[in-house]
Amino acid sequence: MKIIDAHMHFSDNPGFARVALAAKHENTAAHLLQTFRENNIVFGIAMGTHNPGKKPGVCYPGIVDLAGEFDPEHYNQPSCIVYCAGVNGMELDRCDMESTLEEFRRVLRTKQCVGIKLYPGYDAVYPGDRRNYPFYELAREFDVPVVFHSGDTASPRALLKYSHPLAVDEVAVAFPDVRFVIAHYGSPWIVDATEVAIKNDNVYLDLSGLAEGYFTAEEYCRKNRGYLEHLKTWMAYMDDYSRLMYGSDWPLIHIPSYIEVIRSVIPEEHREAVFYGNALRVFSRLNALL
Numbered sequence: 001m002k003i004i005d006a007h008m009h010f011s012d013n014p015g016f017a018r019v020a021l022a023a024k025h026e027n028t029a030a031h032l033l034q035t036f037r038e039n040n041i042v043f044g045i046a047m048g049t050h051n052p053g054k055k056p057g058v059c060y061p062g063i064v065d066l067a068g069e070f071d072p073e074h075y076n077q078p079s080c081i082v083y084c085a086g087v088n089g090m091e092l093d094r095c096d097m098e099s100t101l102e103e104f105r106r107v108l109r110t111k112q113c114v115g116i117k118l119y120p121g122y123d124a125v126y127p128g129d130r131r132n133y134p135f136y137e138l139a140r141e142f143d144v145p146v147v148f149h150s151g152d153t154a155s156p157r158a159l160l161k162y163s164h165p166l167a168v169d170e171v172a173v174a175f176p177d178v179r180f181v182i183a184h185y186g187s188p189w190i191v192d193a194t195e196v197a198i199k200n201d202n203v204y205l206d207l208s209g210l211a212e213g214y215f216t217a218e219e220y221c222r223k224n225r226g227y228l229e230h231l232k233t234w235m236a237y238m239d240d241y242s243r244l245m246y247g248s249d250w251p252l253i254h255i256p257s258y259i260e261v262i263r264s265v266i267p268e269e270h271r272e273a274v275f276y277g278n279a280l281r282v283f284s285r286l287n288a289l290l
């Protein structure tokens with residue numbers, strides 16, 4: 001089965017080295033590419049991480065840099081890694097918006113930038129905050145989706161009210177011609193995330209990061225039987241597998257085990273769509289890279 005990993009990370013941030021080890025991986029480009037080959041993963045869509053940039057007052061798009069210093073115009077990362085330009089919401093009040101949007105346009109003009117990523121819970125900025133609107137307009141202009149980190153947060157200092165999936169409803173209505181992705185299925189608010197996707201045709205759900213660290217699929221499925229049944233129940237209730245995309249959240253998870261866990265909750269007839277085809281529709285720029 002050919003796979004697109006619709007949510008992962010590709011950053012040399014030292015924190016990722018530690019979580020990679022806990023998942024029995026190494027946070028290096030060579031190790032990831034080998035894992036991709038072993039598991040038939042043809043593309044990874046990385047969520048751009050912090051980029052201090054050069055000029056003060058400009059909020060530079062979050063980037064990918066595990067394979068060397070990021071160059072916005074001459075892409076020097078592996079060709080199977082594309083990315084969503086990250087918005088640093090915490091800095092929005094200090095940003096000169098015009099130069100910031102120019103930096104986003106600069107990366108969005110390159111074919112490897114396939115989306116925009118926002119971090120509402122970490123940045124304490126609601127999806128519906130008017131300060132985010134220029135980024136949704138950019139998403140419309142460049143025909144790329146906007147991904148929200150949703151649900152539980154990795155840091156106890158983050159604020160959950162901003163990362164609740166229900167907050168995505170407002171922007172899905174305000175921008176009906178923009179595709180929005182609720183990352184991590186908004187877990188544990190799976191019922192709420194399902195309803196936001198049912199109500200809004202332009203909302204998608206990624207299945208990344210529902211677990212972390214190392215485990216075998218058998219172990220995980222046994223221990224989390226109730227959780228997985230709950231997830232399966234609400235996916236079946238939605239009855240539209242065209243809205244779901246596989247993602248790993250690598251390096252936080254052991255990739256082969258996680259593929260097996262997600263495979264086990266997706267009916268066989270929908271696996272090709274969830275693991276591959278849907279990502280090509282949502283992140284439509286990938287088609288030009290195939």
Ligand SMILES: [Zn+2]
Nearest residue numbers: 007008047249
């Ligand atoms: Zn992530």
